[in-house]
Amino acid sequence: MSFKIFVDLAMPPDALEMLQQGTKGHQLMFPQKPISSVLAEPGHDPQFAEADMAFGQPDPAAIARAGHLKWIHVSSSGITRYDNPQFRALMAGRKIAVTNSAGVYQEACAEHVFSFMLAQARNLPASLKSRAVNGSKEWHTLRGSNRTLRGQTVLILGFGDIGKRLVEMLRPFDMNVIAYRRKARGDEGVPVVTPDQLPHTLASVADHIINILPDNLESRHFFNAARFARLKPGAIFYNIGRGTTVDQDALRDALHAGRLKAAWLDVTEPEPLPEHHPLLAEPNCFITPHLAGGHLDEAKTLVGHFLKNFERFVNGQPLIDRVM
Amino acid sequence: MSFKIFVDLAMPPDALEMLQQGTKGHQLMFPQKPISSVLAEPGHDPQFAEADMAFGQPDPAAIARAGHLKWIHVSSSGITRYDNPQFRALMAGRKIAVTNSAGVYQEACAEHVFSFMLAQARNLPASLKSRAVNGSKEWHTLRGSNRTLRGQTVLILGFGDIGKRLVEMLRPFDMNVIAYRRKARGDEGVPVVTPDQLPHTLASVADHIINILPDNLESRHFFNAARFARLKPGAIFYNIGRGTTVDQDALRDALHAGRLKAAWLDVTEPEPLPEHHPLLAEPNCFITPHLAGGHLDEAKTLVGHFLKNFERFVNGQPLIDRVM
Numbered sequence: 317m318s319f320k321i322f323v324d325l326a327m328p329p330d331a332l333e334m335l336q337q338g339t340k341g342h343q344l345m346f347p348q349k350p351i352s353s354v355l356a357e358p359g360h361d362p363q364f365a366e367a368d369m370a371f372g373q374p375d376p377a378a379i380a381r382a383g384h385l386k387w388i389h390v391s392s393s394g395i396t397r398y399d400n401p402q403f404r405a406l407m408a409g410r411k412i413a414v415t416n417s418a419g420v421y422q423e424a425c426a427e428h429v430f431s432f433m434l435a436q437a438r439n440l441p442a443s444l445k446s447r448a449v450n451g452s453k454e455w456h457t458l459r460g461s462n463r464t465l466r467g468q469t470v471l472i473l474g475f476g477d478i479g480k481r482l483v484e485m486l487r488p489f490d491m492n493v494i495a496y497r498r499k500a501r502g503d504e505g506v507p508v509v510t511p512d513q514l515p516h517t518l519a520s521v522a523d524h525i526i527n528i529l530p531d532n533l534e535s536r537h538f539f540n541a542a543r544f545a546r547l548k549p550g551a552i553f554y555n556i557g558r559g560t561t562v563d564q565d566a567l568r569d570a571l572h573a574g575r576l577k578a579a580w581l582d583v584t585e586p587e588p589l590p591e592h593h594p595l596l597a598e599p600n601c602f603i604t605p606h607l608a609g610g611h612l613d614e615a616k617t618l619v620g621h622f623l624k625n626f627e628r629f630v631n632g633q634p635l636i637d638r639v640m
Numbered sequence: 641m642s643f644k645i646f647v648d649l650a651m652p653p654d655a656l657e658m659l660q661q662g663t664k665g666h667q668l669m670f671p672q673k674p675i676s677s678v679l680a681e682p683g684h685d686p687q688f689a690e691a692d693m694a695f696g697q698p699d700p701a702a703i704a705r706a707g708h709l710k711w712i713h714v715s716s717s718g719i720t721r722y723d724n725p726q727f728r729a730l731m732a733g734r735k736i737a738v739t740n741s742a743g744v745y746q747e748a749c750a751e752h753v754f755s756f757m758l759a760q761a762r763n764l765p766a767s768l769k770s771r772a773v774n775g776s777k778e779w780h781t782l783r784g785s786n787r788t789l790r791g792q793t794v795l796i797l798g799f800g801d802i803g804k805r806l807v808e809m810l811r812p813f814d815m816n817v818i819a820y821r822r823k824a825r826g827d828e829g830v831p832v833v834t835p836d837q838l839p840h841t842l843a844s845v846a847d848h849i850i851n852i853l854p855d856n857l858e859s860r861h862f863f864n865a866a867r868f869a870r871l872k873p874g875a876i877f878y879n880i881g882r883g884t885t886v887d888q889d890a891l892r893d894a895l896h897a898g899r900l901k902a903a904w905l906d907v908t909e910p911e912p913l914p915e916h917h918p919l920l921a922e923p924n925c926f927i928t929p930h931l932a933g934g935h936l937d938e939a940k941t942l943v944g945h946f947l948k949n950f951e952r953f954v955n956g957q958p959l960i961d962r963v964m
Contacts, residue, residue, distance in 0.1 A: 427758060438931070447927075449912060462935050603768065605770050605772045605779060607762070610783030613784075
């Protein structure tokens with residue numbers, strides 16, 4: 317059987333070649349205007365109505381009208397534009413499978429947040445700028461500002477593939493790792509904190525607060541003024557999930573008041589922050605422009621991940637990274 | 641039996657208090673001019689002739705004249721000023737034990753070089769400066785510049801406590817770790833490369849060259865023009881040992897020619913580098929001013945380490961971190 321695959325993902329020639337090879341005998345359909353970012357708004361495309369499957373960031377409104385669709389493979393780890401009860405009900409009702417590309421970004425995202433943790437522990441932003449003389453006051457201050465990770469406590473919010481990989485990476489550091497979940501499922505491998513325990517955990521336990529929450533209706537401004545109000549002294553906040561999960565005014569206040577020692581963000585709202593945004597003026601706020609998932613030959617990893625799932629689809633096997 | 645302990649290490653009041661408590665019943669002797677850096681030249685002090693033991697960075701010439709000395713506990717991991725055949729022969733002949741503080745710096749040093757590796761892998765110096773727009777050319781370039789550590793090869797030169805700890809830290813990353821040693825001892829736990837194999841390893845195998853060589857007569861300019869001449873494309877050089885082990889002109893040439901992708905140095909020669917030193921002009925040379933061993937309450941860790949050994953000395957037990 318031959319499938320029609322709608323692909324609205326811009327990709328370099330080598331990745332395209334790989335996709336064409338891997339889907340021989342099937343029909344690839346490309347939109348007039350390919351998108352180049354997971355945050356861009358997808359356009360409407362008449363061909364889409366014919367598609368059996370979609371790979372990329374297809375428009376939810378177009379999906380609702382596409383009568384042949386059996387499977388959507390989202391080219392990101394976040395599935396914001398699909399993650400709402402209406403869409404989930406639509407997919408369930410029409411028996412459309414939705415998978416994401418979590419497996420593609422797991423390693424890079426975990427390394428990214430870990431690089432933040434170590435850069436903060438070793439105070440790299442200040443140290444790389446300094447030419448302090450050995451034995452000087454500045455030098456002693458810098459040396460004393462370093463903290464080994466050993467024995468500190470890490471709280472991970474949004475405990476999926478990335479969080480699990482991070483737990484593996486942190487294992488040699490003898491840290492206490494805790495996961496936040498609405499309900500413990502029992503497969504976490506680390507102690508779980510539930511919503512009723514969260515205020516205490518933030519106020520007295522967590523040295524490192526790692527936010528990997530996805531963007532959905534429930535997570536919007538999850539980190540609000542109330543949650544930033546009481547924090548363990550010296551706590552550090554990291555966000556590699558989505559910018560919308562943080563009330564940035566409250567974050568800025570927590571930094572400015574010294575309740576947070578530092579914030580390391582790969583995501584903000586909007587991206588990038590406008591030039592005069594108050595967070596940019598905070599000396600202990602460090603921002604990378606949504607790069608956590610990036611890695612060499614990313615498009616090829618994405619296509620490879622899709623093709624693995626495509627083969628499973630063709631053979632009637634269960635799909636990996638299925639989210640609906 | 642009461643010992644006279646010469647301490648030429650400047651320390652904050654809490655660490656001094658700890659030292660006094662831990663050596664009650666014994667006599668502490670302090671020099672007129674305490675030193676504040678392991679690289680400072682120690683002064684002569686007449687009291688030293690009476691000392692049974694020394695803690696800090698005592699002057700080798702004074703040691704030669706001190707008739708009562710039984711044990712020297714060096715307050716650093718490096719033992720440059722003592723590490724020569726004459727001094728070793730003197731210690732052996734007079735049965736003076738020499739221990740260092742390697743155990744104090746192991747964790748911080750391993751974390752420091754690991755923070756370098758991850759900062760490079762995630763391209764933090766460029767990424768933290770960028771406000772690239774999602775989907776822009778700059779953004780794609782930055783995303784593509786990231787490399788996950790997985791599967792890459794690390795060569796560690798100077799395979800002691802720090803190297804062993806680093807091997808533990810790298811274990812979750814599925815990297816290939818190799819140690820360089822003049823002779824394999826069999827206790828490395830990783831494959832060992834010997835001098836005859838080093839040129840091939842540098843030219844074709846090592847993605848990450850981690851230099852933790854101590855400073856001694858044999859290691860001076862170990863990394864010379866010949867060794868920097870052929871490197872695996874994309875190789876990265878790290879130095880947290882001693883600056884003297886690197887020919888900095890050759891390092892600069894390797895960076896400038898692109899044979900090295902980047903260099904991350906915690907040590908240089910001299911420290912700090914003078915203002916117009918060519919290495920400071922290399923965009924891919926990142927330098928911290930000898931901070932790798934630094935951590936919170938470092939002086940207390942140092943004193944605690946000394947006291948552990950002091951108790952062993954008093955009880956006639958074998959000393960830890962013994963180097964002569």
